[in-house]
Amino acid sequence: DGYCVSLYMPTIKLGAETQQNPIRFKNLMREAEEQLIKSGLRAQDARDLLQPAQEIDNYEFWQHQSDGLAIFISKNVFSYYCLPLNFAELVVVNDRFHLKPLLSLLTGDGQFYILALSQNQVRLFQGTRYSVNEIELENVPQNLAEALKYDTADKQLQFHTGTPQGGGGDRAAIFHGHGAGNDEEKDNILQYFRQVNEGLQELLKNQQAPLVLAGVEYLFSIYKEANTYPHLLDEGVTGNPEELKPEELHSLAWKIVQPEFEQAQQTAVERYQELAGTGQTSNNINEIVPMAYYKLIDTLFVAVGVQQWGYFTPDENQVELHQQKEIGDEDLMDFAAIHTLLNGGTVYAVEPEAVPDNTLLAAVFRY
Incomplete structure (x- = not known):
């Protein structure tokens, strides 16, 4: 109950190298099972939860791929998407789905x-x-x-x-x-x-x-x-x-x-730089996560392909960061991005070098 598995992997579309697809998939599914067990699920229950995804693992499926595959599994959900994004390999088990790798499809990159x-x-x-x-x-x-x-x-x-x-x-x-x-x-x-x-x-x-x-x-x-x-x-x-x-x-x-999108992103970068030092911007994840939760972020730049594990406790307004993923952790960059989007802010999911200040997160606050 409450376990959500998000799996991302790059896929090969043509040629003999497509045989790498099922090998990579099996390794990630094994990792997903291990994470579920570490999170408290019995081994058989973990295998049962993942079973719908196991059923797509056949020759025909791997011959019809795009650049990347995203799979979402929970007690009541099983969805997969073949997408034109070259994902890094990633498995996240949490109480909600991990969506940051998809943000370039949904945000300032082009809706x-x-x-x-x-x-x-x-x-x-x-x-x-x-x-x-x-x-x-x-x-x-x-x-x-x-x-x-x-x-x-x-x-x-x-x-x-x-x-x-x-x-x-x-x-x-x-x-x-x-x-x-x-x-x-x-x-x-x-x-x-x-x-x-x-x-x-x-x-x-x-x-x-x-x-x-x-x-x-x-x-x-x-x-x-x-x-x-x-x-x-x-x-x-x-x-x-x-x-x-x-x-x-x-x-x-x-x-x-x-x-228009390229100009909008450049304008957002310039606005961040103009407001730097006024208290209306931050590149500190300890500040940004609560501000995203409390609907106070206007614009957020977030680096794709990297994670910052930890958790946020709203009652105490406290952010806890960890070097490695621990049980109960989530990617706080994903947390900040999703809350910013849900609350009407703009998110630019970009390569790390495109984030202002050469950091992983940068935000402009609403006031």
């Missing part, structure tokens, strides 16, 4: 949104540097006709977007409607986009991730007039998004947001 707008549909995607997933939308009109409650047949309204023209470009949207001038048509689209924007407000509330529009260029300025989300980017993916697969939208949008 963003893509809003694909066309006459026939509205789609919202959440992306990271490596992945894209469509988000199910509620309280958002699915198309122009629904938004305006038009009977398109009676109104003889046509709304063409992304019509090819010579030179491979997209022609500006063209509208045909009986008795409607351009101003009226624009007003209709603006009304449509205001409903879309309003429907997205609850979903995007308190978010800081960039939002990229995808659609014919004519629509961008109209949507920007309706938009109230403060992190909408000026540049968008031009063309008819109905003709693009999610993976294609993701690739085009990432090219737009990548410089």
Whole structure:
């Protein structure tokens, strides 16, 4: 009860060297069993807990890998993820899952949104540097006709977007409607986009991730007039998004947001350096861990690939550090990062040399 096993390992995708994958896996599973037993679990119970993971260990599984494998096991959870991250080997047994190796997928390294707008549909995607997933939308009109409650047949309204023209470009949207001038048509689209924007407000509330529009260029300025989300980017993916697969939208949008993320991280580093010595920054884990727990960290830089074992006692506001992992310990860098994220802060999971002050942790406090 309460044991959570997190296992990370690098994997080899092709060639004869893929045979190293099951060998590495077996060694880490043995280490996981030993850690469970040291933590107080009987040997047979430890083996039973790990059994679901043992069942994936077959030839076919190891032939379909990415750069790294993450496995999470508890009494009620068994999940594994083949990911484009070259993990260092790591096994952590604790009362919660160890997530720091995944943070570059989830944090300042690249979470963003893509809003694909066309006459026939509205789609919202959440992306990271490596992945894209469509988000199910509620309280958002699915198309122009629904938004305006038009009977398109009676109104003889046509709304063409992304019509090819010579030179491979997209022609500006063209509208045909009986008795409607351009101003009226624009007003209709603006009304449509205001409903879309309003429907997205609850979903995007308190978010800081960039939002990229995808659609014919004519629509961008109209949507920007309706938009109230403060992190909408000026540049968008031009063309008819109905003709693009999610993976294609993701690739085009990432090219737009990548410089934003690089600039945001550089700006955060400069802010840390400007505030150094004012009491609003720290690179001391004994200070940072409690501040993360009490929701007081605005920005945290944390080194990936290294751990600082120990534990935090909230009642006594005390941090205990250990050179080697002891029973009951957790990675306090992981602790600080997860609490910062859960409390609305920004986390940059970076290589150790990219942490300000050449330390493993560096934080900017909220005040």
